Amino acid sequence: MNQSLKIADTVRCDVLIIGGGGAGLRCAAEILERRPGTSIIAATKVSHVQKSHTTTAQGGVAAVDPRDTSDSNEFHMFDTWKGSDCMADQVVIKQVIDSAWEQILWLENHGMHFSRDENGRLARRTFGGHTINYGKGIAYRVKFEADRTGKGIMDTGWWETLKAGTTYLGQTLATELIIEDGRCLGAVLYEAKKGQFTVVLARATIVTTGGLGQIYQVTSNCRGNTGDGPALALQAGLPVMDLEAVQFHPTGIVGPGILASEALRGEGGILRNKDGEAFMERYAPTNKDLAPRDIVSRAIETEIREGRGVLNPDHNIWHVWIDIRHLPDYVHDVKLPEISGFFKKFVNIDPKKELAPVRPTCHYQMGGIPTDRWGRVQSDQETYVHGLYAIGECAAASLHGFNRLGTNSLLELITMGRIVGEKVVEWLGDSEQGRDLKHPPDPGAKSLERFSAYLEPGGDQKAGQVREEMRALMTEKVGVFRTGEGLSQAIEGLKELKSRADKSPLVQRGLVMNQELMERFELDNLLAVAMIIAQGALERKESRGGHFREDYPVRSDEFNYHTLAWMEEFGEVTWGRRPIDRCLFEEKTCQYVEGFDFIERKY
Amino acid sequence: MAQSYQLVLKIQRYDPTQKSSWVQEYRLEAGRIQRFTDLFRKINEEQDPSLAWSSSCEHGQCGSCAVVVNGRPVLACELLVENAVNDFGTTTFTVGPITVAPVVRDLVVDLALAYERVHQAKPFLIQPAAKDPGGNEYIVQLKQLDDYADATRCLNCFCCATACITSQKNFLGPNAVMAGVVRVMDPRETATEERLKLIYSEKGVYRCHTSQACSHVCPKEIDVAHYMALAKSGRLKAGQTD
Numbered sequence: 001m002n003q004s005l006k007i008a009d010t011v012r013c014d015v016l017i018i019g020g021g022g023a024g025l026r027c028a029a030e031i032l033e034r035r036p037g038t039s040i041i042a043a044t045k046v047s048h049v050q051k052s053h054t055t056t057a058q059g060g061v062a063a064v065d066p067r068d069t070s071d072s073n074e075f076h077m078f079d080t081w082k083g084s085d086c087m088a089d090q091v092v093i094k095q096v097i098d099s100a101w102e103q104i105l106w107l108e109n110h111g112m113h114f115s116r117d118e119n120g121r122l123a124r125r126t127f128g129g130h131t132i133n134y135g136k137g138i139a140y141r142v143k144f145e146a147d148r149t150g151k152g153i154m155d156t157g158w159w160e161t162l163k164a165g166t167t168y169l170g171q172t173l174a175t176e177l178i179i180e181d182g183r184c185l186g187a188v189l190y191e192a193k194k195g196q197f198t199v200v201l202a203r204a205t206i207v208t209t210g211g212l213g214q215i216y217q218v219t220s221n222c223r224g225n226t227g228d229g230p231a232l233a234l235q236a237g238l239p240v241m242d243l244e245a246v247q248f249h250p251t252g253i254v255g256p257g258i259l260a261s262e263a264l265r266g267e268g269g270i271l272r273n274k275d276g277e278a279f280m281e282r283y284a285p286t287n288k289d290l291a292p293r294d295i296v297s298r299a300i301e302t303e304i305r306e307g308r309g310v311l312n313p314d315h316n317i318w319h320v321w322i323d324i325r326h327l328p329d330y331v332h333d334v335k336l337p338e339i340s341g342f343f344k345k346f347v348n349i350d351p352k353k354e355l356a357p358v359r360p361t362c363h364y365q366m367g368g369i370p371t372d373r374w375g376r377v378q379s380d381q382e383t384y385v386h387g388l389y390a391i392g393e394c395a396a397a398s399l400h401g402f403n404r405l406g407t408n409s410l411l412e413l414i415t416m417g418r419i420v421g422e423k424v425v426e427w428l429g430d431s432e433q434g435r436d437l438k439h440p441p442d443p444g445a446k447s448l449e450r451f452s453a454y455l456e457p458g459g460d461q462k463a464g465q466v467r468e469e470m471r472a473l474m475t476e477k478v479g480v481f482r483t484g485e486g487l488s489q490a491i492e493g494l495k496e497l498k499s500r501a502d503k504s505p506l507v508q509r510g511l512v513m514n515q516e517l518m519e520r521f522e523l524d525n526l527l528a529v530a531m532i533i534a535q536g537a538l539e540r541k542e543s544r545g546g547h548f549r550e551d552y553p554v555r556s557d558e559f560n561y562h563t564l565a566w567m568e569e570f571g572e573v574t575w576g577r578r579p580i581d582r583c584l585f586e587e588k589t590c591q592y593v594e595g596f597d598f599i600e601r602k603y
Numbered sequence: 604m605a606q607s608y609q610l611v612l613k614i615q616r617y618d619p620t621q622k623s624s625w626v627q628e629y630r631l632e633a634g635r636i637q638r639f640t641d642l643f644r645k646i647n648e649e650q651d652p653s654l655a656w657s658s659s660c661e662h663g664q665c666g667s668c669a670v671v672v673n674g675r676p677v678l679a680c681e682l683l684v685e686n687a688v689n690d691f692g693t694t695t696f697t698v699g700p701i702t703v704a705p706v707v708r709d710l711v712v713d714l715a716l717a718y719e720r721v722h723q724a725k726p727f728l729i730q731p732a733a734k735d736p737g738g739n740e741y742i743v744q745l746k747q748l749d750d751y752a753d754a755t756r757c758l759n760c761f762c763c764a765t766a767c768i769t770s771q772k773n774f775l776g777p778n779a780v781m782a783g784v785v786r787v788m789d790p791r792e793t794a795t796e797e798r799l800k801l802i803y804s805e806k807g808v809y810r811c812h813t814s815q816a817c818s819h820v821c822p823k824e825i826d827v828a829h830y831m832a833l834a835k836s837g838r839l840k841a842g843q844t845d
Contacts, residue, residue, distance in 0.1 A: 047657060047714035050759060051665040067739075108740040111728040111791060113748070113755045120742035148756065151664070159727030170715045171707075193707050193715075195619070222659045255636060256662040256680070313606065314634025315641075346662065348636050348683050464648040508653035512619040513708035515655040516647075 004511065005452050007188075007444045008196035013039040013167075014428055016186055016202035018174040019229070020044035022054035022150070022413035023392030024208030025157030030421025032164035035428065041200060042161070043169040043189055045224045050158050053210050053222040054413065057150025060142035061414070062130055062407040063100035065122070071141050073097050075132050077584060078595045079139075080408060083129050084401025085545035085555065086598045087242070087562070089581035092373050092397045096415045103414040104143050112156045114145050128262060129405045134595050135603070142407050147338050153410055173518060174228065175447040177205065177236045177388070180440045182379065184388035188444040190451070192518060195511030197451075199443045204424045207232065207369060207377070207390040214522075215530045216362040217475045218257040218317060220249065229394030231525035233369045234532070238379055239564040239576065242367030243529060244536035245402040247546045248480050250296035252361020254312050254319045255346045260339050260358055265289040267331050269324040271300065272355065273308035279320075292603060294548065297360040301480045304359070312357055321355035360480050364404050366546060368396040370564060370578065375420035381564070381576060389424060391416045398562065402545025403601075454520045459503025463520050466501045470494065470530060478534045483550045487538040494531050495571050501527060532565050535573045539563065545601075560598060607632050608684055608694055612642065614654065615699035617706045626697075639679035639687070639698070640668055643710075655709040663822060666760025670710055671699045676762035678822045701765040703776070717761050720775045724783040724801065729794035741791045747841040751788040754781050754830050756823045763817035763827050774810035777817040777827045784830045788841035808834040
């Protein structure tokens with residue numbers, strides 16, 4: 001073993017939060033409100049919690065204002081269930097939507113700068129997929145802070161935890177969950193700024209690491225969204241759920257991968273291939289460019305696959321064009337200023353005069369670490385790991401099933417964050433196990449062994465190159481289109497990439513802020529979640545929500561279950577199933593009970 | 604229009620183990636719409652995996668990737684090669700870390716230390732006003748919100764603090780002062796006195812020399828100097844300016 005690696009410090013706290021985004025800090029704020037003085041450490045990879053991925057979310061938060069008599073929670077529940085392609089758990093849908101408005105008020109009362117209407121009340125707007133009367137009308141239920149709602153939520157979580165007292169550890173990786181006899185005792189951290197490994201013993205550990213978009217070439221996700229939470233769970237022998245459900249947005253901007261909103265096509269934008277042809281006419285003769293997201297994504301991928309795409313030489317990315325040159329100046333300048341601004345800023349074109357490059361971009365992971373409605377992490381179908389919780393994009397309770405509705409992700413962070421916070425306080429106070437914390441034998445040994453292996457020289461591969469090849473492979477074979485043959489090739493390819501990753505020596509050997517070492521660790525996490533996605537997609541011989549199989553293009557009732565996957569050895573996956581909770585349908589308390597059956601997802 | 608550029612990047616390096624600093628020169632070919640974050644990644648992949656640099660969202664929404672390019676603080680994720688060549692009139696660039704906190708390695712600074720100044724300014728509501736009797740949201744009139752909404756867009760990238768001509772030691776910095784000013788203007792806050800005490804303290808707004816460098820470099824194009832000026836003039840009640 002590398003002589004320089006050791007556990008430098010052991011720290012105790014009440015609550016360890018791994019990741020400090022919207023979900024983690026809303027949860028911490030709830031704990032501190034109910035139990036002032038609780039010692040909380042939020043360990044995040046970014047330099048300060050305010051930099052978390054939550055801060056990039058633009059759209060808004062869906063929440064029915066009880067003063068709005070035209071809307072109801074049941075309509076929002078219906079939209080969420082239908083949007084999920086009948087894979088969300090209804091008990092979670094119910095508790096999240098029933099507590100939505102209360103959480104909007106919490107944010108506003110704690111200083112978030114929501115946009116206002118002319119009466120000084122919260123402004124509201126529409127958003128795709130949100131309806132009243134079960135799809136028959138448009139709902140105005142989305143509350144927002146201009147085009148930076150995620151930042152507003154992130155900032156409020158930061159402010160409240162700062163006010164009540166929280167230790168933020170920036171530039172820190174969680175390298176291992178410490179679990180003994182079904183009880184989580186904390187985690188091992190690599191604190192990059194100090195260049196040291198630290199054991200944190202915590203009475204409750206909450207995983208809130210966010211998404212995994214970095215497995216694809218084009219993503220709206222942050223650089224650090226590398227699937228760390230699900231990878232930590234897998235490595236600890238815990239399952240992950242529904243990872244094959246990845247959401248792509250059809251029009252990501254080439255370069256940063258961020259979204260060029262649907263509004264572009266809504267206002268009359270036309271997709272064109274390299275020959276200038278308005279190709280959507282061939283795929284959706286009636287709706288054309290206004291067809292649903294998944295159809296547009298597949299049409300763009302088909303154009304690219306069949307040689308009618310365009311290669312951007314700077315980013316080495318295939319794309320098509322969106323043409324908004326014909327739209328009036330008013331639309332460019334008043335209705336779509338931020339999108340026009342993105343094209344100017346990141347592609348250096350004037351969309352009034354030039355074609356703009358777009359392609360499908362990986363936006364969101366619906367699956368994650370399986371939890372119950374209280375955020376408790378499952379170890380198998382019946383049991384839970386005591387003292388371990390997961391919330392947000394890294395977790396699957398599951399609110400989103402196989403397809404997430406726009407604005408429901410921010411809603412999940414604030415509602416589940418609060419609910420889990422309440423549960424953690426109960427655990428800390430009432431449970432004997434919550435009070436007593438044994439010191440585990442030899443904590444961190446696995447992490448030191450893993451990092452020593454990274455630092456040992458051997459082989460002639462380059463980790464950065466392996467990462468790029470993985471991203472290309474996943475984009476081509478496990479992206480918008482999937483086939484049995486392609487997925488099998490991807491699984492073999494990932495095995496080869498993993499063995500090459502294991503033969504990639506590092507140049508930088510110092511432990512302080514060793515970016516190469518951190519990226520090497522992230523590469524293993526990326527490969528692990530990529531492998532689960534590929535294998536899960538191969539097993540699921542149907543198409544549902546974000547998962548599309550060309551060889552099985554329709555949804556099948558045979559697959560009305562959540563996929564559980566365990567992987568302790570790379571590539572060796574074992575499977576389990578979790579039933580979909582259907583309490584809204586079974587308890588028959590809704591007005592439109594049939595709407596909560598396995599209905600078609602048609603708009 | 605050139606399709607690619609031959610660039611020279613002279614990057615300031617720091618090795619915390621040896622405690623040594625040097626400038627390292629990298630020559631690379633870059634496409635016109637590659638960003639400086641793409642260039643750092645390209646250097647990692649093709650020439651030198653050891654170069655450390657900071658970023659997160661890489662589309663101008665988080666403020667993690669601020670660096671100083673040819674003397675100007677910028678977000679590396681927003682600086683396109685083509686624009687850099689045109690704006691600076693050169694294909695040779697010096698790149699260094701922002702100057703608001705100690706360097707950890709290369710271009711990575713200890714931003715947590717820089718944030719301490721923002722934390723001192725207490726960006727949260729210290730003493731919220733009496734709640735709406737109906738248990739609803741506070742009323743904030745559009746006219747009030749319009750007076751300070753722009754300042755709430757601040758990412759704390761510290762470009763303004765890096766460009767500020769006042770010494771970091773004595774001044775909270777433009778972004779931290781602005782965080783305090785927002786809450787003085789926010790009708791939901793009642794702890795105005797405590798806030799003014801900090802804004803008008805030894806490390807407060809009078810340290811500002813009105814160079815307006817903050818507004819000039821802000822990646823979000825916030826007129827930071829405007830909020831400094833409001834604080835100096837005492838016109839801090841929202842909804843009263845016309």
